[in-house]
Amino acid sequence: MLYDWLKKSLTPRARTFAGSSSSMKGSLPLPVHANLTVTLELFRSKLGNSPDVIIRSFGSAGEASAPLIAVCYVEGLIDNLLLAELLETAAKAVEKDTEGNGPETAERLARDIPSLALRKTEVLDQVFASVLSGDVVFLMDQTPYALSASIGGGLRRSVEEPTSQTVIRGPKEGFTEDLSTNMALVRRKLKTPALRMEVRQIGTYTQTRVAVAYIEGIAKDSLIDEVRTRLDSIQTDSILESNYIEEMIQDAPLTPFPTIMNTERPDAVAASLLDGQIAIIVDGTPFALIMPVTFFKFFQSSEDYYQRYDLATFLRVLRMAACLVALLLPSLYIAITTFQQEMLPMTMLITLAAQREGTPLPALIEAFVMEMTFEVIREAGVRMPRVIGPAISIVGALVIGQAAVQAGLVSGTMVIVVSFTAIANFVIPSIDMAAAIRLIRFTLMILAGTFGLFGILAGIIPILNHLVSLRSFGVDYFLPYAPFNRTNSKDWLVRMPWWAMKSRPDQIAGKNKTRQAPYQYPPVEEQVVPDPKAKDQQQDKQRG
Incomplete structure (x- = not known):
């Protein structure tokens, strides 16, 4: 294959470096070639000339053999209206380039698309990943990098009421199969800069995006590091649903009792994050994972907090x-x-x-x-x-x-x-x-x-x-009854009123364990009873 041959020729240290480290998967990453024609040949060779992978080339003065800009995307994964605007912008950028200067064309293209967040990519494997993830990638001649813009579109399921966790009173919105939508649903519940979301890709072939959500200051640092370590240790070909990750990172894989909770409710995820727990949101599934959990957590419903x-x-x-x-x-x-x-x-x-x-x-x-x-x-x-x-x-x-x-x-x-x-x-x-x-x-x-x-x-x-x-x-797992903790028993089998739950669970929350200030009863206004003698004295004073 042309891709493998050029990769070996452009990275002569790949074989020696791969032998000393097994984590580099055999070779160094292949950079984006400065020659656009070579880059497009590598692109077609790697993706196997798939009919759904579209490459639109724009050349100076209508010369198709000497393209200056190539727009690459996958049909069905992008927004067609935004794509039309980007193609028109790319065509205008080429028309203004009368001397065939690639770097100037790239700068002009970046200036003409101010509304989109363009990402600069210098590795060809990242270009492939961006295109297959639903991004539009711009390849320029005489430019050793690519520009990618996220204009995801296509057919997506809208936000609907959860089917497995219905409530009578409470929010009626549930997660979808789109990771960006699910992250936005959680962000809408927690409007705080302390909310952190770390996105990584897991799966050699699926390249599934997985987001780790937590609130900095409430979640324990040791718990966050443990979740990162377990996710980074996953080496698999595919992640098609959150259960793939659940079985790989859970503590006791042979127990019939679940040690990780799954939910399709954004309000349940937000409430768990406020308690110091961590949520894992997986692209392609409406079920998010929540950890750590206890036995009595599985007998609680989101509706418990929306009623008396x-x-x-x-x-x-x-x-x-x-x-x-x-x-x-x-x-x-x-x-x-x-x-x-x-x-x-x-x-x-x-x-x-x-x-x-x-x-x-x-x-x-x-x-x-x-x-x-x-x-x-x-x-x-x-x-x-x-x-x-x-x-x-x-x-x-x-x-x-x-x-x-x-x-x-x-x-x-x-x-x-x-x-x-x-x-x-x-x-x-x-x-x-x-x-x-x-x-x-x-x-x-x-x-x-x-x-x-x-x-x-x-x-x-x-x-x-x-x-x-x-x-x-x-x-x-049997907290707060084994070991018994009186403070944490206010919101497990028995739910106390909101004004009585002043602190978060001790073993779960990090430094910030205070949920609210101590409740203060409103002062009772004293009723002043008028003195009849004082009233008579006031009337005599007015007469005199």
């Missing part, structure tokens, strides 16, 4: 109770009906025994069949077309459940237990935490069907021990 604190506390306790139901209800039913029947009242025991009299399967197998049936119906409802998916899932569950009870394959109580367990699982706001509860539920069902209540207890103790031992970027 007493109602928010009630809903958080309700979610935690639903989590326990989704985790333990099938296991408790299996253990009690199989081993510990004496724990039930006599009337309930007789009713359950009458229902299970004609059931051919044991309680464990019966629960497994019903749970797997419901999982299949739920997955089918998600994968089917949106118009008929909900109808199929609801009708399928009703028909299969009723038919199974009438056929005597399962008991009616088991259908109730499995249905209520599935509904309780949907109460958990975080999909990742709900999925972890679903997986652990099957393990507890096996222990309950084998050892009864003792098996459930033998499964819960290692789970709690595992939760206490987990850490998310240096923060205890």
Whole structure:
């Protein structure tokens, strides 16, 4: 290839330098050639003459064989209206150049485009990256550098309401697949110069832009350095979604519990940044990552802060109770009906025994069949077309459940237990935490069907021990209850009023731990009761 041959010839130190450092990927970067014809040959050779990569050349006095300026871009990734203006500007710059002076043409072109931020690039690989990222690149003859302008356009999804994290009261805007739009949404929430956003590219082939957002002074410096180190250590071909990064930088990759939170709400990201957390926004996906997080953070919703604190506390306790139901209800039913029947009242025991009299399967197998049936119906409802998916899932569950009870394959109580367990699982706001509860539920069902209540207890103790031992970027996962911290417990399972939450979490926030000044109650105005004697004296004085 012409590109590889010229790269080796123009960089004679590449082979020796590459042998001493593995981070340079084998050679030195190839600079932009001063001869425009050579640069365009390198450009076409590297990109393989792709039909969507457009090169518009402008020559002096209409000479196509001697171009002075070449405009390179990818069709479909740019704004056509701005492109037309840039092409007209480039043509005028060439018309004014009567002597074919490339440097003067470049300076004139930079002056004629004052509204766009032009970036100067001297490396050819950066030129390729700019073009493939949706920029317009200007290559000039007798000029050893290129000018790039960002005029991104094309088809993009507009800002819409989040689909996975809906609220009744609160902002209705969610992230999109465009990184610039997502950064602007966060910047609109946090109008402070302390907001920092560091953009880097990860992925050899995708060159995905990844933004690290934090508030300087609130986020810990050690946490920021740790996130940078983990991102820089990623060596992969592609980053197509934020989960690629989540699995590569999380603390405990083998745990079923999520140690990094994902959200598609800009207000959730802004609130997390104000607590001292760090957000990672990935181009091409509407889901941003938030770290570090704790176990109880997954049971909180953005709406908790948009309504009264007493109602928010009630809903958080309700979610935690639903989590326990989704985790333990099938296991408790299996253990009690199989081993510990004496724990039930006599009337309930007789009713359950009458229902299970004609059931051919044991309680464990019966629960497994019903749970797997419901999982299949739920997955089918998600994968089917949106118009008929909900109808199929609801009708399928009703028909299969009723038919199974009438056929005597399962008991009616088991259908109730499995249905209520599935509904309780949907109460958990975080999909990742709900999925972890679903997986652990099957393990507890096996222990309950084998050892009864003792098996459930033998499964819960290692789970709690595992939760206490987990850490998310240096923060205890079960904070603030293990270790217990009274100050941080104001906004975890119980949400105190806003005027009572004066400080940020100790283990998460950096130097600036003060959220607001101490609350001062408004002074009560004293009511002055008039003295009747003083009134009479004032009247006598006026008469005299």
